[in-house]
Each structure stands twice: as C-alpha cells, then as structure tokens.
Amino acid sequence: MTKRRILDLLRNGEPEEQATIQGWVRTKRESKKFAFMEVNDGSSLANLQVILEPTLEDYEEKLEQLNNGASVEVTGTLAESPGKGQSIELQATAVTVYGEADPETYPLQKKRHSFEFLRSIGHIRTRTNTLGAVMRVRNSCANAVHQFFQQHGFLWMHTPIITTNDCEGAGELFNVTSFDLNNVPKENGKVDYSQDFFGQPAYLTVSGQLEAEAMALSFDRVYTFGPTFRAENSNTSRHLAEFWMIEPEMAFCDLQGDMDWAEAFLKHIFQTVLDECPEDMEFFNQRIDDSVLTTADNIINQGFERITYKSAIALLEKADKQFEYPVEWGIDLQSEHERYLCEEHFQKPVILTDYPSEIKAFYMRLNDDEKTVGAMDVLAPKIGEIIGGSQREERLDILEKRIKEAGIDPEQLWWYLDLRRYGTVPHSGFDLGFERLIQFMTGIQNIRDVIPFPRTPDNADF
Numbered sequence: 001m002t003k004r005r006i007l008d009l010l011r012n013g014e015p016e017e018q019a020t021i022q023g024w025v026r027t028k029r030e031s032k033k034f035a036f037m038e039v040n041d042g043s044s045l046a047n048l049q050v051i052l053e054p055t056l057e058d059y060e061e062k063l064e065q066l067n068n069g070a071s072v073e074v075t076g077t078l079a080e081s082p083g084k085g086q087s088i089e090l091q092a093t094a095v096t097v098y099g100e101a102d103p104e105t106y107p108l109q110k111k112r113h114s115f116e117f118l119r120s121i122g123h124i125r126t127r128t129n130t131l132g133a134v135m136r137v138r139n140s141c142a143n144a145v146h147q148f149f150q151q152h153g154f155l156w157m158h159t160p161i162i163t164t165n166d167c168e169g170a171g172e173l174f175n176v177t178s179f180d181l182n183n184v185p186k187e188n189g190k191v192d193y194s195q196d197f198f199g200q201p202a203y204l205t206v207s208g209q210l211e212a213e214a215m216a217l218s219f220d221r222v223y224t225f226g227p228t229f230r231a232e233n234s235n236t237s238r239h240l241a242e243f244w245m246i247e248p249e250m251a252f253c254d255l256q257g258d259m260d261w262a263e264a265f266l267k268h269i270f271q272t273v274l275d276e277c278p279e280d281m282e283f284f285n286q287r288i289d290d291s292v293l294t295t296a297d298n299i300i301n302q303g304f305e306r307i308t309y310k311s312a313i314a315l316l317e318k319a320d321k322q323f324e325y326p327v328e329w330g331i332d333l334q335s336e337h338e339r340y341l342c343e344e345h346f347q348k349p350v351i352l353t354d355y356p357s358e359i360k361a362f363y364m365r366l367n368d369d370e371k372t373v374g375a376m377d378v379l380a381p382k383i384g385e386i387i388g389g390s391q392r393e394e395r396l397d398i399l400e401k402r403i404k405e406a407g408i409d410p411e412q413l414w415w416y417l418d419l420r421r422y423g424t425v426p427h428s429g430f431d432l433g434f435e436r437l438i439q440f441m442t443g444i445q446n447i448r449d450v451i452p453f454p455r456t457p458d459n460a461d462f
Ligand code: 4AD
Pocket: 168, 170, 171, 206, 207, 209, 230, 232, 238, 239, 240, 241, 243, 245, 247, 386, 387, 388, 389, 390, 429, 430, 431, 432, 433, 434, 435, 436
C-alpha cells in the first residue's frame, strides 16, 4: 500500500479504505481503553487523528515513545470520525516509531509560543500551525507567479547574483571579494581591486531589473524571480538582508500596458492562493488578522482605480483629515497618505502614476511635461504599496542626460545605453518583493516569519 498525504485523506478519504501515513506527532491523549494521537505531515493545517487500540503490537511501549515531535508511520483503516471538526480518522493496525522526541527537551510545547521564541528554533518552528500555513501559502504563491507568467508567454530568466553594477541606486550593497580581509592589497592607500577575483569591485545584486531589460529586448516578455540582497542596517519588520524579488519586463509595452499586467498579475496570485490554500487563509483570518480575506476579495474583485500623482496630491490637500506629514506637490507619499487614498477615499486598490522625476529612478521615462516620469505604484487597502513599476526611458539622448543628472558615470552603463542604440523600443516593467507579498496576504506582522530562514542584521543562524 502506498503512503498518502494527510491533506488528501482529509479531503478524499473514504471509510473502510486502507491507508499508510508518515509524519510527526502533534499531540497524544490516553484513555483507559485506547489512545488518540494527532499526526501532521506538513501537507495541511489539520492533523489526522489516529486511534491506537491495546490490541496493537507492543501497545504500551509504543505509547511511551509517541510523544510530541516523534516521527511515525501508521498503517490502518479509515473510519468516519465521531469527534466534531473531523470527518475522517485512522484506526491503526501497525505503527512504526522512527525517531523519538524527548518530552523534557522538545522545544515545542502544547501552548502558544511567541513569534520571537519560534525564531530562535528556526529548524523546528515550521512544525507549528502558523509557520506551516505560511510556508504552504508561500509555496502556492511562488507557483502562481510562475503559472501566471508562463501562461502569458514570459521567459523566466535567471539574473546574476554577483554583479558589478553598483549604479542602480536601489539600496546598500554587500561586497563580494576573495581577498584575505586581514591582508588586503593596496595601492596609494586604496584597495587595489585589480587584484581581486573579478578585477573590479563586485557586489551581491540588489535587483535584476537592468539585466531583465536587456533580455526583454530579445524575448519581448521576461521575468525574474530570485534572491536579492540589501545591506541596509534597518532592523524593521519589513526588511530582510536576503529576500526574493519578482521583476517582469515587457517590450512593446507602455505605462497603460504595465498597469494592466500588474493588475492581472495580482488578481491571479490572490485567487490561486485562495483556491489552493483555503484552510490556511481562513486560519490567518481567524488567528492573525481578520482583514486578510476582505483584502484578498478586494484585490480580486475590484477594478483598480488609476489616477495621477498630481490628482492624488489634490485629493489629499482637499481631504478632511489631519496628516502627520504635510502634503504638497513633490513629496514622496507616506503610508498615511497611501492608506487614506485606498482605504478611505476609493476603498479599493489604486494605481498612482506620473510621479515627479526627482523622487524616482533615472531609468523611468520622462513625460512630455519634463517634470514627471512614467512611474506607477500599486497601492492596496491595508497594505499600502505592493508593486512599483514604470515605463523605461527608451530614448538614448534623454537617458544619457538622466544618468548624468543622477550622478552616475554613463561609461559604467555602456551596455544599458547600447540597448537604446540597437533596436530600442518602448518597454515597461514592475517589481515586487516576494516576502512583502506573503506578509500582505497572510497578515503576518514581521517579515522574518514569512521566509524559512531569515537573514537580518546580526542574524544568519540556521
Ligand atoms: O523598490 P525597490 O528598491 O525597486 C527596485 O529594486 C527596482 N529596480 C525594481 C524595478 O523597478 N523593477 O525594490 C523592489 C521591491 C520593493 O517594492 C519591496 O517590496 C522589496 O523589493 N524590498 C524588500 N523586501 C524585503 N527586504 C528588503 N530589505 C527590501 N527592500 C525592498
């Protein structure tokens, strides 16, 4: 008999069927006549209840071994469960204990543990309901990302993790070197990078966007989905030193097209996760944040409002509300402003476009007014900015000028400029941080709890 996953048994198991499961004991209860245990194999939030009768071989000895955290294989017969909340249970006919877990030292007790404590046991915390649900949602979400782009003819490209582009200005960089740091070669008092591995300074990538643009000019539609690194020393609930980023890039696509893609993408991701992980999403709504399902519904079912930055500023200025940060043309919107727009004024997702060029990156396309650029940010209720994107500057002369204005040496971006010399085309793209997306989707407060093994300042354990 082949083994079955618990999720499959809970959804499709029929009484009288024989089944074998493998997993870890969550709880065990003994009564005079028999014992129950709950077993989980990570495939679902719900455990499978197993009934152990004294007729089992070595019954007493096995009961001693079957403590929380022990690994076990159970073969038995499925039966309708009389207990409430469960449809099916397994009446064991054979039990193998693979590995015991000493109840004196096993770190997960039958009580609610704080997220902080759980982070200190990163190797075991995914055996809890909450972290288990997060990782299943994360998996479903990653799969949905690929599904969406593959269905629409995007090429998945792997961007380099090591880069010599230090000029995109997206964040603080980690250096990559093979120097012995106790004995760094110097010339005229400065580090001599010509002797380093790459013959020049190299870094861990902060974004694959510029490479994605190059590939979009060969394949029309591409996307990146991979790890990025930022050495920002900010110990916040939204920053990781290592995180995953999704960056689609579309050739022959203007800002309108960019917005259409971003909206369709978000709708698809949220819908897929609701379809694939309904119990987990329900769990988040009940236990973590009771707006999670409403937010998802809002993203899936509402058309996104589209307004310019200029109109947004006018709306905010007129708003009957006292903001902490005063509003005027030229400011970078704060989250209180973004939340007012989508939670109070429009009550649905909003895409803001055409930001002042001063507060946006050099590669964004300059509008005819020469004051604003073709940028777009997608803001969602309860979430704030979830996607940032833009139409890219495809005109060589204007791009060169913008690069210089940003204080960057155009020589360093020679290849990026080449893309405007040879077969340039209007093109657009957007980005989103994968862990931020999971945070929004699940309502989990701290970004450290939506990635299996988080890397943050002073922490790279496990
Ligand atoms: O907004 P960012 O800096 O944008 C770029 O890197 C652009 N070059 C990408 C582009 O336009 N294609 O970063 C992209 C996203 C942010 O929106 C945020 O969700 C996430 O990455 N992010 C982080 N997530 C976790 N930890 C951090 N330290 C993050 N910094 C940015």
